[in-house]
Amino acid sequence: MHAWPASDVPALPGKGRDLRIHDTATGGPVTLDPGPVARIYVCGITPYDATHLGHAATYNAFDLVQRVWLDTKRQVHYVQNVTDIDDPLLERAARDGEDWTGLAERETALFREDMTALRMLPPRHYIGAVEAIPGIVPLVERLCDSGAAYVLDGDVYFSVDADPHFGEVSHLDAEAMRLLSAERGGDPDRPGKKNPLDPMLWMAAREGEPHWDGAGLGPGRPGWHIECVAIALDHLGMGFDVQGGGSDLAFPHHEMGASHAQALTGEHPFAKAYVHAGMVGLDGEKMSKSKGNLVFVSTLRRAGVDPAAIRLALLAHHYRADWEWTDQVLDTAVGRLARWRAAVSRPDGPPAEALVEEVREALSNDLDAPAALAAVDRWAALQDTTGGTDEGAPGVVSRTVDALLGVAL
Template sequence: MHAWPASEVPALPGKGRDLRIHDTATGGSVALDPGPVARIYVCGITPYDATHIGHAATYNAFDLVQRVWLDTKRQVHYVQNVTDVDDPLLERAVRDNVDWVALAEQETALFREDMTALRMLPPRHYIGAVEAIPGIVPLVERLRDSGAAYELEGDVYFSVEADPHFGGVSGLDAATMRQLSAERGGDPDRPGKKNPLDPMLWMAAREGEPSWDGGSLGRGRPGWHIECVAIALDHLGMGFDVQGGGSDLAFPHHEMGASHAQALTGEFPMAKAYVHAGMVALDGEKMSKSKGNLVFVSTLRRAGVDPAAIRLALLSHHYRADWEWTDQVLQDALARLERWRAAVSRPDGPSAEALVEEVREALANDLDAPAALVAVDRWAALQEERGGTDEGAPGVVSRAVDALMGVAL
């Protein structure tokens, strides 16, 4: 599966700072020192509907991670999946009387368009769950054969007790885990499971649903968590730098995925930092496809909204914060974009060296994009009030905003 084209990242003078970021597993800030190649895995979409602002906010956060690393002169090995076979996708295809494969391809193509318009840097590997199945089957067989998984009426479940570190990603108690499991695709009440929290690794073929050859597992399709594990281990290996996604993925998805990988390899941890973006609400409720309270990036683009303004709207909130999308958020972003573009359009201006360092420091400090925006606001206000004599300053600001925040002025 192919990703989307990469926008050019301007080179800046000097060198950026190492990233300090909040780790869900420890509940505190960790200083990341990835070495010459930084490794990041971000969970992708289930393509049964268009990209909404909540999605965009998540991918914006991890785009900033990439940009901070690139500014330190590192390479970035970024991997993202597409869950192109799953119950929500199949259910939407049945509801709309369309082919599930065609629906997945259509929505994935639209996602690529949205990511390109928003100048999100693409992953090096963009892998669909379906194409990963040949690598998933042997992992499930290994877990079963080692005793870390068991069969139940043809399905194969992972035993969470096989990983002594289970629970260490989300830090939740068993009752909360069970509740979230039921809400987020699990089946804690199924009779016969060794532990209500045990997640499915391989679902035996159901009538009317797609299935694949699973070797000794029989025909079926993979569970949600093992898909990402197979892709991450194949392309990044254990101990990669950042596992990312929305905060609703901490449990069960990232918790279960970590346990799968740790049981498979005997190594700990799967990722050095588990990083989660906050949720975006509309009309007082979290944006979600099930509720239908969505603002789509593609709808905004078709209405003529500049993607740079959409990006500035996302950047105006700290990535870990839960926040609400309103018309005012967008209007503020449009006004900021206009001020910034006016400021960099002049032939000279105030010196920008200190500004670049301030933006670098803000982003290295747990991706504090709001603080970075305020720094640029101050420079733009100074430019408007009295200008300056540095002929290169507007160009430096324009390149810095593009390189570090993905906003084209």
Template sequence: MRSWPAPQVPSLTDGGFAVPAHRLRLHDTGTGTLSPTSPGETAGMYVCGITPYDATHLGHANTYLAFDLVNRVWRDLGHRVHYVQNATDVDDPLLERARQTGVDWRELAEREIELFREDMTALRVLPPDQYVGAVEAIPLIIEMIEKLRAKDATYEVEGDVYFPVAADPSFGSVSGLGRAAMMPLFAERGGDPGREGKRDPLDALIWMAQRPGEPGWDSPFGRGRPGWHVECSAISIEHLGMAFDVEGGGSDLAFPHHEMGASHAQVATGEHPHARAYVHAGMVGLDGEKMSKSRGNLVFVSKLRRAGTDPMAIRLALLAHHYRSDWEWTQSDLDEARARLARWREAVQAPAAPPAGALVDEVRGHLARDLDAPAALAAVDRWAAQTGTDPSAPAQARTLIDALLGIDL
């Protein structure tokens, strides 16, 4: 699947600033601790993508901007970044929306994926090296299910294939949740805990036998289509292997999606861990509830852009909130971001400004501590409010803001 064009990312080291000596520390959901990432020459990151049955809303954008910061900070630290993202281009919500609207499910998926590409391009999100759809990954998924089956880690219920969570002794370590907390979330987030014939209510569907009127693909376990969690396991292992540095997504993916995906991967390969850290972005709300397609309480990036909103103001409005926080979108978020953008643009167009060295150190330090973008934005605000005599500082600040915050001034 085609990704989207990459923005040019300037280098702070080319501008005379040394590579920082610190490491990026991120909050790992499973342990609940802030831990340093320890990539080798290449850092590996997998971020779960959209189910393309509607346009990109600000909750999506908030998540992908968080991991764009991870990408940018690692690059500034001298790492190459191998970034992989999927798109779930066949799944129940997509098929249901296609039936409701009378549109072919493939046409709907491609239309919304293209709009997602346009939104990510406008927001200057660095693209994945591999952008992989579930449909194109079906051979990989079948191969993974066969590995699980060879290890007696599958069973069937009326033609559907399930993964027994008991096959993974570490099940629960990704989300840090106990069974009592898992059960309602599993039912709420696409699971089927009440299905008769399952060995454990939490066992996950990995291959669904073809239903009338729905798409299907041939496999050794019958014609059908993949479950959701196994999709990301197969794609991530194919392109990143095991024990890559970060798997990310919204906080609603910690369980069951990332928990199940890790178990699938670990049992299939016999290796541990699937990812070294699981990092999750908070939820963006509107009108008192989480912004989601199912609720319909959405603010779309594309709609804001069509109304003439500068994408850099959208990006700044999102970065003004810490990536792990849950917060509610209001018009004031956008108004404040527009005013901030204007102040910053004025500051970098001045003939001189205060020296930028301290600002570079401060922004780098804030982002290295669990992506504290609000503190980084406040540091730029303080710099922009001062006057100075260094003629090189405006250009250096512009480079910093572009390279690490992704804001084109």
């Protein structure tokens, strides 16, 4: 599976700062110090309804992580998956009388278009669950052979008791885990499981549903969590720098994935930091497919909204915050974009060296994009009121906003 084209990232003078970011597993900030190549895995879409603003906010957060790392003169090895086989996809296809593969391909293509428009840096490896199946099956077999997995009526389950570190990502109690498992794709009430929280690794073929050769596992398809584990281990290995996604993935997805990988390798941790973006709401509720209260990037684009304004609307909120999309949020972003473009269009302006460092400092401090926007606002206001004589300043500001915030002025 191919990703989307990369936009150029301007090089800035000097060097950026190491990123200090909130780690869900420790419950506090950690300073990331990757080697020459920073490694990040961000969980991708299930392609049946893309790309809503909740998606966009999440991928915007991890795009900032990449940009901060690039500014430190590191390379970035970014991997993202596409869950192109799963129950919600099949259910949507059946509801609409559509072939599930066609639905997945269309929504994935739309997601690529939206990511390109928003100038999100693409992953080096963009891998679909279906194409990962040949690598998933041997991992499930290894878990079975080690006693970390078991078979129940043809389905293969992971035993969470096989990982002594289970629970160290989300730090939830058993009852909270059970409730979230039922809400987020698990089956805690299925009779015969060793532990209600045990997640499925391999689903035996069901009548009328797609399935693949599982070698010794029998025909079937992979569970959700093992998909990401197989892709991450294949392309990044254990102990990569950041596992990212929305806050609703901390449990069960990232918790289970970490335990799968740790049981497979005997190593800990799966990722050095678990970073989660907040949820975007609409009309007082979290924006979600199940509620149907979605605002789509493609809809805004078709209505003539500049993608740079959409990105500024996302950047106006701290990535960990839950917030609500309103017309006012977009209007504010449109106005900000116009002011910034007017400010950098002049032939000279106030000195901008300090601005570069302000933006760097803000983003290195747990991706504080609102503080970075405020710094650019102050420069633009000074440009508007007093101007300046530095001929290079507007270009410096334009390149800084492009390189670090992903907004082309």
